[in-house]
Each structure stands twice: as structure tokens, then as C-alpha cells.
Amino acid sequence: MATNPSKLDVIDSKLSSEDTEGYKLRKREYDSTLNEHWEFEVVPDVFKQSLNSTDETSFNYLDENFGILHSWDDIITKLNTLNKNIEDKTKTQYKLLFLSRHGQGYHNLAHAKYGNDAWNDYWSKLNGDGKIVWGPDPLLTDLGKSQAKENSEFWKQQLRNNKNKNQDLIKPTAFFVSPLSRSIDTLIGTWGDIIDIKAIKPLIQDNLRETAGVHTCDKRSSRTIIAQKYESKGFVIEPGFVEEDVYFKPDYRETVGEQSLRIYKQFQFLFNGYPNDEVISITSHSGTIRAQLLVLGHRSFAVGTGGIIPVFVKATKVEKK
Template sequence: MTTRLIKLTNHDVKDSLEHPEQDAVYKSLIAEKQLEIDPKTGEYYRPWRFEVQDGFFKQSDINTDDLHFDFIDESFGLKLNSWDELIEKLKDLNSNCSENECYKLLFCARHGQGYHNLAVEILGSEAWDAHWSKIEGTTLDNGEKIVWGPDPFLTKLGEDQAKELNKAWIKQIENGCPVPTRFFSSPFTRSMTTLIGTWNGIVIQEDGADPKTLLKPPRQQVIIKEDLRETIGEHLCDKRSSKKIIEERASKYGFIFEDGFEDEDVLYKDDWRESVSEHSLRANSFLQDLFEGFPNDIFVNCTSHSGTIRALITALSHRKFAIPTAGTIPIVIKGTRVKPETIIA
């Protein structure tokens, strides 16, 4: 099957490659952050160190051309002979590793096309960054009004992309692909809607529906996390809705909030935009929480944004890889938990 709806744009490629100097800035910042100790516990605030495990997926192979890679045609990029082989390898790694080590497979999914993505395609990247990203929307030459801020919805294409992902997941599950046991989402509507569309009827359903109709019961909850939101600030599409509105849109599908989730968006600023290195520190915080708080979940899904996936890639020292709207990149991660007395190279 050739993917017709999910494909790279020039802006996707630009997003994945811009500001390469931020990699070195992040490494300097995380080196300092990893040495900070909580005086109450005597433990590092960020005790986990992360490594990408090559050989599982084609996306981590430098020879894979991301500009022409179709993750649906390529079984999500699986490099092994079968999903059963992957499951067995991860089982062996976790059975034979040290007690302070853990291996997880993280499926990093990007939301489908939102109205802000459509605006970039129509208006151009330079004009978007300079002007359009800072306002709520516009009326096109054909008279159609599009609104992208704050917190835009998916376009019809974005909704259809999520449905295409749903079909792709069902096919891979039938071929033995492991179903995640833990789901996380950005608080933005475009990510939550994509997650619902992708997993609807597999492990996600509306309140009151018969759980016996799910392909892979039980019904899963989804934890909404601020650390998975898009790059913070300046672009109005990256200002989230209130907690009340988010709850109205997503709670009926099993979405719950992480502890301490604020009622209003206290992070967004009109006159400041988060750097890639700062965003990558936030991605590291998500990974810290994932490995510290969910030790038994080996197969995990997080649905977020191009900038957030780029930040995760930076935090993991994964090779750069462009992700289209509704694209997914699976990454096998080794986490090692260290204590302050451990000598860090």
C-alpha cells in the first residue's frame, strides 16, 4: 500500500533540521542539569541517562533516507524479521539487564494536519514565521475563513490521516505488533484528536461504549502532559485551551490530566519562543518521568508535535529524521538510572 495522505512537506524537513547549533547547547545544559541533586532525597533530579538502541528500526539507521521513507509501507520501519522477534529481544534485554537499567519502545506520533499546517502550506514558511503565526487566522482569496489560533483543530485531511493511521495500526497488530500499554498526549486539541482517531476501536472508545467491541481490550486511559506540548510561545497556534475546555473535548475518551496541570496556559508568552535546547530539556523531563514513574510499561505511545519529536530526538541523540503530519517514529531506548556516587564519564 502506498501512503497517499501522509507525506513530507518542505516545512516538515525545515523543522527537523533548523538550528543544528542547538544540539551542542543542549548537551551543555543537560550535563549541568544531570548533576543537580534534590536535597530532600539525596538523588539526582534527573537520574536517568538514555541511549538509542540501533538495529530495531530503519529510522535510526543513517542509511535510511527520511525524504523518501514511507513508514506505513515499511511496517513502521521494523528492521527485524518480525514483531515477535522484536518483542522477544526486548524481553531478553529487560530480563538480563542490571536492576538500574530498563528498555522501552516509544512510538512517537505526530498529530495530523491542523489548520496552522494548512496555513503554512498556503501562505509560505517565511510569511508564517514573520506575521501569520502571531494572529488567529485569515480569510482566503476564495472566501474561506480558517482559524489556527489558539489551539487549532484538525483539518479534514488531518482527520483522514488519523483514520489512515488507524488502519495501519490494525494491520501491524494483526502481524504481531505490540499494542502500547501506556498512552500520553500533548494537551493540544490536534494531538488529542489524532490519538483518538488513530486508536479508536483498538484501545480507545467513548464513555458508555461496549469494551468487548475493542480490538485489543482493555480500554486505555491517556495521560495529558504539558511536557509533550509544541514549542512554547510566540506562535498563537501553540497556546493551549483551558483545562475545562480540554476536559470537555477529551475526558469522554478516557483522557486524564497529569498531576499539577494548570487551569489556564501559564507557559505561553507572546514575546518569547522556546529554543530547541530548552524544548529538548523539556523532552528529557518527559523521558525522566516515563522511566521513573512507569517501570512496567515497555511499549509506550506519545502523540505530540513535530517540534516535540525533534526535541525527543535531540534528547536521545537519535539521528535527525523528518516526520510528516500524522507520521510516527518508533525508538527503542535504553534507560540507565544512576546515583550521585556514580562516576559520570
């Protein structure tokens, strides 16, 4: 059931020079207000997805064992060794990030139905077409739910294999998720019977949401609704999370540069606040993953609905001179 990236996914993953330069400009301006910040880079030759030779249109992470170029034993040993050899984790950190995209939502179904141009020009601004409801905050389709369950089985197999060795150590110790229900429900469907969600307490963060504005599918529910649906299951809503969606504008869509800056801020939070968590799960959206890869210095890489891309990251603290 896992789907390779569609043509629409590939289109959505691409970055223009304007996108990249827009992010760099905003990052420089933001960094100038800080006394110190983290800079990020991808540790090379760990996953196939980071190689320019890997064809994103035909790559399937399930068939490719997450795209590992070496054994998990080697990768986790490398991760542990690099972190153990660091004198000060406030200056340098290495993390393995599993960037997960939500399973197919009803907006994805409608996008494929109407095509990219008609979707962006007309249909995305509505809540539905009389048959499909995709806004605001659409739910997962049956396929989307199945994609999450397939990921769950894949993770279980990964963790069963040589469970007394390093495979068991690839299980994330910290979980972060977009406030949109399709991402939270994907996390539940993937991890609900593997981890104790109430003990792990996944953190819901507004900075992890999809590109904001115009498309009704990217407008989140109120804080009250999110709390009613998910707090009893163990999810924690970040401090400062406001009641209504103040980021959604019906007449303005966030640029890649703007979204990438908020992702950059989220990674500053992550590396400042979770220095001892080496393996992290982040469940979000295609646009969010596009921004995450840009911020981390990874090549652009399309991820299909329900897909996962792992990234081995080095973060270095830079102090203002």
C-alpha cells in the same frame, strides 16, 4: 493519504550545533541538581529510521512496515529478553516508543499556504486570515482526521497479522499525549476503536506540547475546556496542570534547547513511573519529536503530519558521585 515529510517538515526537523549545545548545557545544569537521573541511547539496527543511510524525504512508514529491519517477532523477543535479563529495573530499562505526530491541523495548512518565511515573520502571530482559523489550539483538517483513521487501519492490520504471536505485543500499554487538541484528537482517531480509552486512561502532559510562544497555534486551551472535552472520554490531566497557558509568551518563542530539557524531564518521569510498560505511545508534534529524538540520541528525522517513528530505547540510571 499518509504524507511523506514536506520541505517544511524537513526544515523544522533540523538541529543546529547551537540547538544541540544549548540542550547539553541545560541538561548538565539540571542533572547537577539531581541525585540520580536516566541516560538514554538508541538500540541500533532495529529500525531503518535510525540509519544514516535512510532518506527521510522519501521514507514512508506505512509502506516500510514501520521501518523494521527484522521481524516483529525478533524485535519483541529482543525487547522481552533484554528486560527479563535485567537484575534491577530501577537501574536499566528497555522500551519501544512509538512517537506519533498529530494529523494535519489548520495551522499546517496555513503554513504551507504562506511559506516558511511569511509564516514565521507574520501569519503565525495571528489567529487566522479570514478564511482559515489556526489559533489558538487549532483543530484537525479533514485530511488530518483521515491520517489518523489511516493509522488506525494500519495498526489494526499489524495487530491482525499473526495476532497470537508477537505482533499483538507491539500494542502499547501506556499512552501519553500533548494537551493540544490536534494531538488528543489524533490519538482518539487512531486508537479509539482499537483500545478502551477509558480503561487505558491516556495521560495529558504539558511537557509534550509543541514549541511554546509567539505562534498562536501553539497556545493551548484552558484546563477547564480540555477537561470538558476529554475527561469523559477517559483522558487524565496530569497533576499540577494549571488553568491558563502560562508557558505561552506572545513575544518569546522557546528555543530547541529549552524544549528539549522539558522533554528530558518527561522521559525521566516516564522511566521512573512506568518501569513495567515496555511499549509506549506518545502523541505530540513535529517540534516535540525533534526534541525527543535529540534527547534519546537518535539522528534527526523528519516526520510528516500524522506520521509515526518508532524508537527502541535503552535507559540507564546514573547516580551522582
